[in-house]
Amino acid sequence: MHLAALSLYAALTEIKAIARIRSRLHIVFYWTKSAEEKNKENLSEFIDKEEMARYVRRGWLFFGYIIINKGGNKMEGKVASETREVASMPRLGESAPSFEAVTTQGTVRLEDFKGSWLILFSHPADFTPVCTTEFIGFAEIHPELTKRGAELLGLSVDSVSSHIAWVRNVEEKMGVKIPFPVIADLDRKVATSYGMIHPGESKTETARCVFIIDPEGILRAMIYYPLTTGRNMQEILRLIDALQTTDKHKVATPANWKPGDAVIVPPPNTQEMAEQRLKEGYECKDWYFCKKKL
Amino acid sequence: MPCINPDGTLTPSAKAMLSAVLSPATPEEVAKSTGLPLFRIRSSIREMREAGLVEEKEGKYLATRIGKEKSEG
Numbered sequence: 357m358h359l360a361a362l363s364l365y366a367a368l369t370e371i372k373a374i375a376r377i378r379s380r381l382h383i384v385f386y387w388t389k390s391a392e393e394k395n396k397e398n399l400s401e402f403i404d405k406e407e408m409a410r411y412v413r414r415g416w417l418f419f420g421y422i423i424i425n426k427g428g429n430k431m432e433g434k435v436a437s438e439t440r441e442v443a444s445m446p447r448l449g450e451s452a453p454s455f456e457a458v459t460t461q462g463t464v465r466l467e468d469f470k471g472s473w474l475i476l477f478s479h480p481a482d483f484t485p486v487c488t489t490e491f492i493g494f495a496e497i498h499p500e501l502t503k504r505g506a507e508l509l510g511l512s513v514d515s516v517s518s519h520i521a522w523v524r525n526v527e528e529k530m531g532v533k534i535p536f537p538v539i540a541d542l543d544r545k546v547a548t549s550y551g552m553i554h555p556g557e558s559k560t561e562t563a564r565c566v567f568i569i570d571p572e573g574i575l576r577a578m579i580y581y582p583l584t585t586g587r588n589m590q591e592i593l594r595l596i597d598a599l600q601t602t603d604k605h606k607v608a609t610p611a612n613w614k615p616g617d618a619v620i621v622p623p624p625n626t627q628e629m630a631e632q633r634l635k636e637g638y639e640c641k642d643w644y645f646c647k648k649k650l
Numbered sequence: 651m652p653c654i655n656p657d658g659t660l661t662p663s664a665k666a667m668l669s670a671v672l673s674p675a676t677p678e679e680v681a682k683s684t685g686l687p688l689f690r691i692r693s694s695i696r697e698m699r700e701a702g703l704v705e706e707k708e709g710k711y712l713a714t715r716i717g718k719e720k721s722e723g
Contacts, residue, residue, distance in 0.1 A: 461690060462652035462697065468689040507689055 445551035452476075452567065452575040453549040457511075459537035460519045464509070466573065473506035473596060474569040477587075478552045478562035482514045482522035486586045490564070491523070492532045493589040504596050505571070508536035512562055513547060516540035557583055566592060568599065605650055618647035653697050660720050667694055668703065668721035674710035 446453055452474075456465045466474075477494070479487040494508055501508060512519075523534040541547050541562075552562040564581035576599050581587050598609040607619040623644045624630040630643040638646035653664035660668065663686060670680040677695060681688040695711055698704040703717035713721060 462693050464689060464693045468692040472688060507687060 444549065446549070446567070446575050446578070448575055448578065450575060451573055452569045453546075455546045455549065457539040457541060457546050458516055459509070459539050460516060460523065460534075461537035464537060464539075466569075469507055469509070469569070470573060471571050473501075473504065473571060473600075474509060474567075475501065475506055475592065475596070476509045476511065476550070476567040476569060478511045478547065478550075478565045480558065480561035480564070480583050481512055482518045483525070486584070487512075488522075488526060488530070490586050491526055491534055492530055493587070494536065495532050495534050497589045497593055498535050500593055501596065504593075504600065506596055510536060510538035511541050511546060511552070512538070513541050513544055513560070515542055554580075568592075568595060570599070570603075601650070607648075607650075610647070618649050621646040621648055653694050653703075654701060663690070664694060664698065664703075665721050667691065667698070668713050668717050671695075671704055671711045671713045672718065672721075674707065674712045676710055680711070 452466060454466045456463060479490060481487060491510070494510070498508060510519075514522075519538045519540055523538065527533050539546055544553065547553050547562050550565065550567060552565045553559070554563045557563050561583065563583065564585070564587055566577075566579040566587065567575060568577040570576045577595055579587070579592070579595075594614055597615050598613060601607065601609060601615070601619065605619065607621060610617075610620050613619070618639065621633075621638055624633050633643050633646060634640055636646075638648045640646040653661055653667075655661060663684075666684045666686070667680055670683045675683070677688060677691045680686075680695070681691045684691070695704055698717065699706065699711075703714055703720060704711050705714050706712075
């Protein structure tokens with residue numbers, strides 16, 4: 357792969373080329389612009405640090421740096437002077453990253469949840485107070501989620517033994533049985549693929565993330581909370597209700613919407629539809645802003 | 651393996667699932683008859699297949715001879 361890319365770019369001189377190799381692996385090639393630069397041993401000196409930082413912020417993984425001389429036909433390159441891993445983030449509207457993971461209820465795969473809504477959530481660590489209140493909260497909304505065809509799946513980088521001990525402790529001390537499985541993501545594979553670790557918050561723990569995945573496996577919503585702030589369970593229920601209402605009725609939901617409130621009729625796409633819209637019996641403030649009761 | 655105890659006996663949920671596939675059934679049918687979530691049925695059936703307790707035919711699952719013996723044991 358690398359040789360093919362190098363061959364492709366070997367003909368080019370005095371340019372900087374960026375080759376996208378895979379969706380999450382990128383190579384940036386730098387070519388020198390002067391004869392004296394090729395004699396420098398420290399290849400990283402040729403890198404524009406500010407520009408590299410910009411690419412890193414955009415999620416590029418720096419693999420290495422190549423130099424060819426000014427004539428363009430002699431490869432001087434050394435590869436991989438610096439490698440950085442950049443957290444990948446899943447994106448709304450795309451397939452949720454697949455996984456197979458050990459949980460407190462056996463090994464599960466993402467595809468096991470096909471046909472159901474899935475709420476995949478992470479917590480920083482077992483046996484911590486905010487997480488305990490959240491687990492109790494998730495257990496309390498579990499029956500409501502079941503009515504909506506939604507499953508819960510927890511995750512942290514603790515071991516399955518730790519998870520089992522903790523959920524048993526929650527049941528014994530708080531009187532709440534945890535009915536959902538919890539992933540033991542010791543190798544952080546799932547956490548990494550979902551962008552759950554935010555080093556600015558903690559380099560070793562997952563943040564309080566929520567991923568809502570629809571029955572077709574599409575990522576529909578994400579919520580990120582910091583370590584210090586417990587999540588609002590009613591908001592998670594409201595979000596599921598809103599997404600299901602959108603799917604069922606092809607409408608949008610306004611700020612602070614809750615089931616029973618009026619919904620937003622999608623804005624017209626053409627002038628003719630806009631003129632028609634005001635005659636369609638909706639509750640309209642203007643042609644683009646119409647609500648209706650379901 | 652969550653379906654099989656360290657001593658080789660089956661867990662209660664595994665026995666319930668095996669009982670539900672004494673005649674061919676889909677995962678959805680097993681979920682309905684056992685009251686267990688569909689994801690757990692899919693996950694457990696996968697493990698029971700690997701253990702030779704269940705076999706699949708045209709999208710339906712059926713307990714093998716070993717599976718039947720284990721479910722009765």
